Amino acid sequence: DTAVSQTPKYLVTQMGNDKSIKCEQNLGHDTMYWYKQDSKKFLKIMFSYNNKELIINETVPNRFSPKSPDKAHLNLHINSLELGDSAVYFCASSQSLSKAGELFFGEGSRLTVL
């Protein structure tokens, strides 16, 4: 049983389209995250939610909108996709905010914008 699962694994789309990535964790964790890994493998936090409440919102364009319907799910919706949005997006979870460094990652969703 996959602990942190995200779908889809691959996304290829045109500029200007809207897309969503879904994430679910079955670990019973309170805190979930979205990280972006660029083509140089640099990993940067985008958002974090704790018990459905937004905690961290980095300087991400407002075209990116996370949604957490419950503490086991954190989805990411991206409007008006741009070439620079091409990256691998990782969902992660941690037991709590105080364990924000002990992350469990999904396998990533590779987004390619043409």
Next chain:
Amino acid sequence: AQSVTQPDIHITVSEGASLELRCNYSYGATPYLFWYVQSPGQGLQLLLKYFSGDTLVQGIKGFEAEFKRSQSSFNLRKPSVHWSDAAEYFCAAGGATNKLIFGTGTLLAVQP
């Protein structure tokens, strides 16, 4: 500004040889420190962590890391590398802000 530096982009070692991956951090106070491993096409997996106390920490898969405050370093080591250790390794630092700052990674290749 807070940062994590991994000076080596790419390292190749022979199977059975010892390994040391370097990590330096710049942080206001002593951060929590972590090493993660990423196999191709996979998410990251936590290898080990340092919060406080004993400066030599043991992790999974036979890895260990040593925290050296005077050098602002947290280097990862393994006495004998296996072919399955070939992967990308990320050092990370975090603290009260709950934001992990990652280094740019070191790609480890293992020669037979």
